[in-house]
Amino acid sequence: MSSTVDSRMPELHHAHRDVTGGWLRPATFGVMDGLVSNFSLVAGVVGGGASAQAVILTGLAGLVAGACSMATGEYTSVSSQCDLARDEIATERRELEANPDEELRELTLIYEDKGLRPELAAEVAREITAQPDVAWRVHVREELGIDPDDLPSPWTAAASSFAAFAVGALIPLLPFFLGASGIVPALLISAVALVVTGGGIARLTARPMWFGGRRQLLLGGLSAAVTYGVGLLVGTGVS
Template identity: 40%
Template structure:
């Protein structure tokens, strides 16, 4: 019978890209706005800086994810092509190799041979891809999915501090950014942990810690240089 049970691992591809994008969008944009605000810029310049950061960041995230995951896909395809050649040229050797893998996992030699024979007759390349190379549909790379998820997540995350800077009184924009960004990060960390089946407190606290550090450092740098952009 077909297997329909959902596992957290099946979410790993898009979840990693989405969480990374949203987290980067919130932290980088909020930090950028904090640094520019600390340098003494006016409201108009601050908002233009935020919009530019959102646009550039979303495109950069999409490009980076696409290139990175495409490289992973190329490696996977190269390994599959090599395995297919080996199965064609040395099927007996590959069958013994698969049998050895199952023996190492705890099956008796006789049962391991039967399992390897049955799986090879069904789809030998799929059996070697899964059990020798560690590739399966749950963790296969998808460049376009990762790129779109990263871009949308970054834009969504970056829009939160940008809206905060737009609504906040200019004299209090830094306080508003800190007061809104850290709860945003905590919520993101908790959602990511919940979606991935991890501990909610750990997921939220580690994001908040690094986000707070980024905000403080960029604010200090902006105040130190005091350069109007």
């Protein structure tokens, strides 16, 4: 019996990456935001004449404040998104109970639009509608475009964002922890980090690595140049 069942199981030739877990976007945004914003912050205070100690203090304050802000924002954003999705799911379930015939017709039309013959579409819709616990999930996926069993986690998004931002924001500070006092070491290590992280993220999302690395280097370098220029113009001479 088991051999018969096993022979009917589809052979898996590949595995898909998790694209709905709620971690990739905040982690990607977090590490890049941490790296670019803190490098820009460091460049600004160095341009203004700050000492190495002042740069470290400013950079650590930027790291903590930015990581907390990113985590709070991601948690609120994803929580709101999930609350809205759950409300729409509840609405769809109520519609299925109140207007089953209309919902059956709606599902039939959906399958017709996907290319099924009208008779087959109606038969499939009836089979699904006959299973209430399956029907509402199918309606939610087909009409709302979301998976009710795989909503993103606010905590995952917040933790990913916090950790990624902290890692990115720490990179421009490393040369100052090791005794550097100028912007050049921070510039070099940040440029390498921008290229590496940009290329890695591009690879993860099936884009060319050179494209992602070059894009992040350009954007990060431009941001740092602007803040460094502001620091030079203001010339506060922080000590």
